[in-house]
Structure formats: C-alpha cells, structure tokens
Amino acid sequence: MPKIPQAPGFDSTLAVLREGFTFIANRCQQLETDVFQTRLMLQKTICLHGPEAAALFYDPARFVRTGAVPRRIQTTLMGQNAIQTLDNGAHQRRKRLFMDLMTPGRVTYLLEILAEEWELAAREWEHMPEVELFPAAQDVLCRAACAWVGMPLREDEVRLRARDFGRMVDAFGGVGARHSRGKRARRRAEAWVRAFVKDVRKGRASAEPNSPAEAFIWFENEDGLLSPQMTAVEIINLLRPIVAIATYITFGAKALAEHAPYRLLLQQDDSYAHLFAQEVRRDFPFGPFLGARVKEDFEWNGYRFPKGTLTLLDIYGTNHDPRLWQEPDTFWPERFENREPTPFDMLPQGGGDYLSGHRCAGEWITLSVIKQAVLFLARCLRYDVPPQDLSYDLTRMPTLPRSGFIMRNVRLLAPEREAPVAAAVSGCPFHG
C-alpha cells in the first residue's frame, strides 16, 4: 500500500505559524497531492484539500469530532464540550436546537432589528470625524444579536460584550497575550450568560417568550436540562458568531471601496448583493482549516488512515483552488451568476450536511447579514475613504484589513434611510 505523501521536515508547527492560511495548499502544490502527512505540535496529522477530500472529511462513518478540538481553542473560541465537539445522536439533538432557529421568519426578524441598529449607528457616525467600521459593526451586531437571542444587554455594557466576543475569535490563532485575552473574555461572557440562565430557571428573571434564549434554557437533553454553564456556552455559540460577521462586513466594505462599479450594481440590482456576499465569503479569509479524528482504520485512494489520527481539512485553500475557481485570488462576484456552491467546493463555514454533520448553523444568517450590510453601505450611506492600509496578512489567523476600514464624512441618505430587509433575506436550503 502506498504511503501518504510526507511534508518535508519533522514537524510543521512553525511552518503553519509562518504561512498561516496557505500552509496546506502550499504543501499540496509542492507535493502534487490533495493529501499529505506531517506532525503538528509533534502529533501525527493528515492534511486534506479539495472537494473530494472534503466529502471524505464530512463522512460521519469515517471521522469524529471527539478529541479533535484542542483545549486552547475550547477555552477561547468555542467553549468546552460545546456542539462542535459532539458526535452522533448527542450532536444531532443539539444541532436540531440550533437549526430550528434558522427559519426565514427568524432571519427576517434579525434583519429588522439590524435595520434599526444600522440607522441609529449611522446617525451617530454623522457627528464623528471618522469611524472605524470593524469595531462599529461589532457594536451594531452585538446589540442586534442580544435582542434577537433574548439576552438582556445594558447600553453601558455593549462595548465590553462586543469586544469580548471579538477577543474570543481573535484568540484562535494566537499565542501568549492574544490567547490569554481570549480566555479572559470567554470567562467573563460565560459568567454573564450563566447568571442569566440561573436567574430565569429560579424565576428571578424571565426569558422572552419564543426567543432562542428561552429555547436553550429549557432545552431537555436525554438526561434533563443542560447545566447553566453548558447552556451559556451554547447561547454564546449564537451571539459570538453573529458579532463575528463584522469581519466579513469589513472585507465587503474594502471590496466596495476598491472597485467603484460595485456600488452602482448594488444600488440598481437587488440580486447582485447575493453574488457579492457569496464572493466575500469565498475570497476573504476567516477560518483556515477544520479538525477531526479518524473514527476507525480505513483506506481511501489507496492510503491508510489509522484510527485516532488528527486530520485537518483545508477550507481557505479549497475556496481558492484554481481547479475549482477561475482566477481564485481575484474578487469577482459574477462568478456566482450561473453557479451555486456545492456542499464540498466552497467551505468558509464548513461543508456537507447540516444535521448529520457540523456544517455551520448560521450560514443563512451570515449571508443575509452581509447582504443587508453591503446594501446599506451602497444605498443608504455616503462616506469618504481616506488613504489607509486595507491590505491583510494571510499569516495572521484570523485576519482583517489592517486599518479596520476608516470612513470620514459619513452621511445617511434620505429617503432610503433604512437598511434593506426583504432584499437581503437568503433562502434557506434547510427550511425551504
């Protein structure tokens, strides 16, 4: 039996830190393969790239998530023992809870809240000499996420909570101070949400009827209610990623600023926002790769995958694979005109199936929120973009345009003052 191609060197941990998002694709190109073996933190690791490998990675008979997420990621980004670490029935029960929230009606409700929040924020921006979009969008999204979830949020804590959600995400590729900041942010956020969960269960506070918070607080597992800590972790699994969409909005603003015709196209054609938002998710980096462990020994394309081996799937590299995407490093929304992504060729939020697999529960929310935000920027606002550094560093995980996107002389336009809702709601393949 042939051996899986081996990356040069004994251990690739430093190479991952040096090369960041492009590490797996670089090796695959050098070795002319979609699968190779290496060591990361001295641990034997198989790396996979491309749609065929993605279909393998998302086969629940071949891979499990138990034991795949390092502690340092659980204590910052995801929370310990969260849905991302579950398999089989336990995973599906928990996932159903998330997926039941992703109906077109609920997505529309989130966009309605956001429409108001964007307008209120823009009224303030009109009086500011300049606005950095990334943190400003985090605040807008944090207010809307908490209102949508049913998590009480005082005005004087918006900034702390928004930054804490940002710090959890920022910690995933960080070491030292960045990691510690993410850990502290998670502890603060968990304590805040946990206290609310306990108050509701003890009758000292009430959860808004039919809110996601209410659904999570009273969700019954096979052995009863989730603990207050576990409930807090999963409620944060709704709040944190909604706030994280600020990253895509900032990249979207960059693309809009760098290609003048997009503003006009977004003004004239509702459907263009869909192409634009898809291209934002494909082209701009967020997650680099995903991890799982081999469930039982198996063979694939003649290679042996031993039980328990850590396996990484290249999500950024697959989104930029020249075999799948013409001129993959060019921002070009029209590529989606006659093409929708398949479950395995575009993986910014994972791939495969929503219930039997770990594909992101918030994909339609993300797509809809990006669409609404870029329509708002293009149709409802005028602003100057002063000289600034909009480049981003592919060796930093996660990354962002360096300036955070600075706007000056912001003006909210009448009569189209409201952020579009109807034009932004994305059809949901799960709920139809």
Ligand code: HEM
């Ligand atoms: C910035 C936008 C987002 C990005 C880049 C993103 C990315 C991802 C990725 C890569 C995964 C892992 C897929 C896998 O393990 O196979 C994931 C899972 C998940 N995402 Fe998102 N996501 C985003 C927004 C959202 C939103 C808005 C929500 C909910 C409101 C959400 C909820 C979840 C949940 C609950 C999971 C775990 C699914 C599971 O383990 O079954 N995400 N996301």
